[in-house]
Amino acid sequence: MGLWSKIKGKGTQFRGPPAVGEAIKNNLPTSEMIESCSVAGPGFVNVVLSKNWMAKSIQKMLIEGIDTWAPMPPVKRAVVDFSSPNIAKEMHVGHLRSTIIGDTLARMLEFSKVEVLRRNHVGDWGTQFGMLIEFLFEKFPNFEDANETAIGDLQAFYKASKQRFDADPAFKEKAQQAVVRLQGGEDKYRRAWAQICEISRNEFHKVYQRLGVHLEEKGESFYNPYIPEVIEALTKQGLVEESQGARVIFIEGVNIPLIVVKSDGGFNYASTDLAALWYRLNEEKADWIIYVTDVGQQQHFDMVFKAAKRAGWLPHGDGSYPKTSHVGFGLVLGEDGKRFRTRNTEVVRLVDLLDEAKSRSKAALIERGKGEEWTEEEIESTAEAVGYGAVKYADLKNNRLTNYTFNFDQMLNDKVPKQLLFICCMLMLESVQSSGDLVKTLRN
Numbered sequence: 001m002g003l004w005s006k007i008k009g010k011g012t013q014f015r016g017p018p019a020v021g022e023a024i025k026n027n028l029p030t031s032e033m034i035e036s037c038s039v040a041g042p043g044f045v046n047v048v049l050s051k052n053w054m055a056k057s058i059q060k061m062l063i064e065g066i067d068t069w070a071p072m073p074p075v076k077r078a079v080v081d082f083s084s085p086n087i088a089k090e091m092h093v094g095h096l097r098s099t100i101i102g103d104t105l106a107r108m109l110e111f112s113k114v115e116v117l118r119r120n121h122v123g124d125w126g127t128q129f130g131m132l133i134e135f136l137f138e139k140f141p142n143f144e145d146a147n148e149t150a151i152g153d154l155q156a157f158y159k160a161s162k163q164r165f166d167a168d169p170a171f172k173e174k175a176q177q178a179v180v181r182l183q184g185g186e187d188k189y190r191r192a193w194a195q196i197c198e199i200s201r202n203e204f205h206k207v208y209q210r211l212g213v214h215l216e217e218k219g220e221s222f223y224n225p226y227i228p229e230v231i232e233a234l235t236k237q238g239l240v241e242e243s244q245g246a247r248v249i250f251i252e253g254v255n256i257p258l259i260v261v262k263s264d265g266g267f268n269y270a271s272t273d274l275a276a277l278w279y280r281l282n283e284e285k286a287d288w289i290i291y292v293t294d295v296g297q298q299q300h301f302d303m304v305f306k307a308a309k310r311a312g313w314l315p316h317g318d319g320s321y322p323k324t325s326h327v328g329f330g331l332v333l334g335e336d337g338k339r340f341r342t343r344n345t346e347v348v349r350l351v352d353l354l355d356e357a358k359s360r361s362k363a364a365l366i367e368r369g370k371g372e373e374w375t376e377e378e379i380e381s382t383a384e385a386v387g388y389g390a391v392k393y394a395d396l397k398n399n400r401l402t403n404y405t406f407n408f409d410q411m412l413n414d415k416v417p418k419q420l421l422f423i424c425c426m427l428m429l430e431s432v433q434s435s436g437d438l439v440k441t442l443r444n
């Protein structure tokens with residue numbers, strides 16, 4: 001039926017959805033997987049899987065291991081660029097979605113024996129560091145002693161330094177010079193920068209640890225040294241043009257160009273992404289590069305990929321490798337239909353969100369009398385597994401591309417969805433197979 005809306009009015013021989021259904025049924029290749037196929041009502045195609053085939057497949061899976069089921073994509077190495085929060089700024093629910101979706105994709109590829117480079121493309125470069133560094137020097141003359149406890153909340157530190165930057169021209173001047181000194185590689189400035197990054201990194205790590213997600217950081221700063229050469233090569237190929245003082249790449253079908261060198265001579269997000277793509281293709285030899293960000297960045301990636309095709313870095317056909325994909329996702333909304341925020345309009349801190357998920361699932365366990373049956377440790381670990389698992393599941397069960405409303409009550413609802421039960425069964429089968437102790441597994 002979904003197909004019908006796509007071909008309707010396009011001059012095909014089909015008169016309506018049932019006719020399309022019949023055609024699918026008649027053209028379905030014979031396969032031991034399929035027992036029968038029929039078209040019902042307004043055009044639903046029902047395919048009945050063969051019980052025999054299912055029994056054989058499950059048996060094979062139990063004997064040879066579940067990974068014999070893994071599809072084998074024609075890819076040896078993939079880069080999954082996900083999570084990627086910005087240093088000293090908040091890691092928000094958007095980054096949480098990216099972390100959950102990206103980790104899931106990485107796991108699926110790993111399951112299919114693809115070597116996955118799990119990349120955290122953190123925003124650790126840019127003019128805001130001048131301001132942060134100068135503020136650090138001002139607040140902590142012995143800046144090397146400044147740590148998380150001294151600085152406290154890095155977001156608040158960011159805000160305070162921004163206020164200082166906007167209010168005091170002398171500070172602004174110093175901050176601008178600090179950027180130049182940092183980019184020039186001056187030791188004291190590099191050390192201050194590294195320190196700020198380290199504090200942020202520790203914060204991010206707490207979230208990853210709770211979610212059981214592993215990432216390897218190669219932030220924007222890593223690609224910085226590669227940018228001039230990459231832009232130079234693209235210029236030699238005739239791709240880069242002057243436009244209003246900036247250097248840009250025009251992309252067919254898009255009315256704004258991709259700015260690769262700003263009018264002040266500085267590089268930007270796009271120049272970094274071009275250099276990163278070059279690096280991933282040429283140095284890391286990735287066959288598939290996947291970027292997981294909100295849909296708002298779709299055009300940016302579309303332009304970067306098209307520029308790479310124009311430069312001959314990527315083949316033109318869709319089915320050919322190496323290839324790039326942007327995996328976008330919708331916004332997370334609060335109950336009020338606006339961006340998910342706390343009451344005081346701050347973005348929700350991810351650690352707080354995970355704390356809440358855990359404490360709610362703990363309360364539910366106690367309510368069911370588990371407090372008397374289980375040790376404190378068992379309660380804690382189950383509350384974490386269920387709470388964080390619910391956050392992940394609530395995200396993945398939604399349509400990836402549309403916005404969704406964040407709701408703790410629904411998320412931790414005790415009506416366990418069928419999909420989750422299925423996963424539990426699979427895990428039980430796996431553990432029976434590996435431990436051979438059915439009684440123990442069932443008791444657990």
Ligand SMILES: NC(=[NH2+])NCCC[C@H](N)C(=O)O
Nearest residue numbers: 081084085086121123273293
């Ligand atoms: N290669 C990339 N541009 N990856 C995504 C980076 C995401 C960016 N730091 C953000 O917070 O929006």
